[in-house]
Amino acid sequence: QAVLTQPSSLSASPGASASLTCTLRSGINVGTYRIYWYQQKPGSPPQYLLRYKSDSDKQQGSGVPSRFSGSKDASANAGILLISGLQSEDEADYYCMIWHSSFVVFGGGTKLTVL
Amino acid sequence: QVQLVQSGAEVKKPGSSVKVSCKASGGTFSSYAISWVRQAPGQGLEWMGRIIPILGIANYAQKFQGRVTITADKSTSTAYMELSSLRSEDTAVYYCAREGGGDFRGDNWFDPWGQGTLVTVSS
Numbered sequence: 001q002a003v004l005t006q007p008s009s010l011s012a013s014p015g016a017s018a019s020l021t022c023t024l025r026s027g028i029n030v031g032t033y034r035i036y037w038y039q040q041k042p043g044s045p046p047q048y049l050l051r052y053k054s055d056s057d058k059q060q061g062s063g064v065p066s067r068f069s070g071s072k073d074a075s076a077n078a079g080i081l082l083i084s085g086l087q088s089e090d091e092a093d094y095y096c097m098i099w100h101s102s103f104v105v106f107g108g109g110t111k112l113t114v115l
Numbered sequence: 116q117v118q119l120v121q122s123g124a125e126v127k128k129p130g131s132s133v134k135v136s137c138k139a140s141g142g143t144f145s146s147y148a149i150s151w152v153r154q155a156p157g158q159g160l161e162w163m164g165r166i167i168p169i170l171g172i173a174n175y176a177q178k179f180q181g182r183v184t185i186t187a188d189k190s191t192s193t194a195y196m197e198l199s200s201l202r203s204e205d206t207a208v209y210y211c212a213r214e215g216g217g218d219f220r221g222d223n224w225f226d227p228w229g230q231g232t233l234v235t236v237s238s
Binding site: 048103107 | 223228231
């Protein structure tokens with residue numbers, strides 16, 4: 001079982017909100033981790049969006065709009081990237097990441113389609 | 116604002132090695148760790164390892180142990196990733212990324228990223 005699991009794809013309409021999940025493997029408690037989120041558009045390197053561990057431990061990437069936000073669902077053992085007011089330019093791949101035992105792990109990524 | 120500029124695309128034969136460079140400009144190099152991440156065509160991101168230039172200490176993902184070497188030259192603000200015993204599955208875009216926060220223990224974000232270097236392994 002992968003350490004981080006993301007749905008492979010998600011579709012949403014312009015102006016709506018999209019909730020992208022990053023589920024941690026059973027036995028790895030989401031509460032103890034900072035979840036990092038990246039956006040990647042075709043042909044470009046990933047760009048850092050934000051980090052979320054708790055409301056007192058979070059960080060927005062430089063220049064990242066506030067309509068991108070992070071949260072957690074402890075019952076689902078998952079980190080969440082919420083994108084509100086979806087725009088066509090938000091269509092991209094999104095990756096979550098954690099540091100696990102001094103090593104970096106990425107989720108498989110979610111392709112977000114805005115249509 | 117720091118920028119990371121990587122070396123150009125490479126085509127390699129199976130069994131050979133490749134060395135990709137990542138030069139930092141416009142900011143402090145040694146005080147931040149550099150990670151290497153690869154992305155196979157149409158696939159996700161895969162972390163390979165990192166180096167703390169000021170200490171010269173590197174650690175590697177288990178998958179690449181014994182096959183990857185990450186080094187840094189503080190005098191030229193350049194990090195290097197060398198991958199040996201190349202096989203077709205190593206065909207990928209290789210990225211370097213600087214860790215934010217300046218905390219060498221890790222748990223940092225990656226920003227900025229280099230532009231990526233395509234390595235193609237083909238006979």
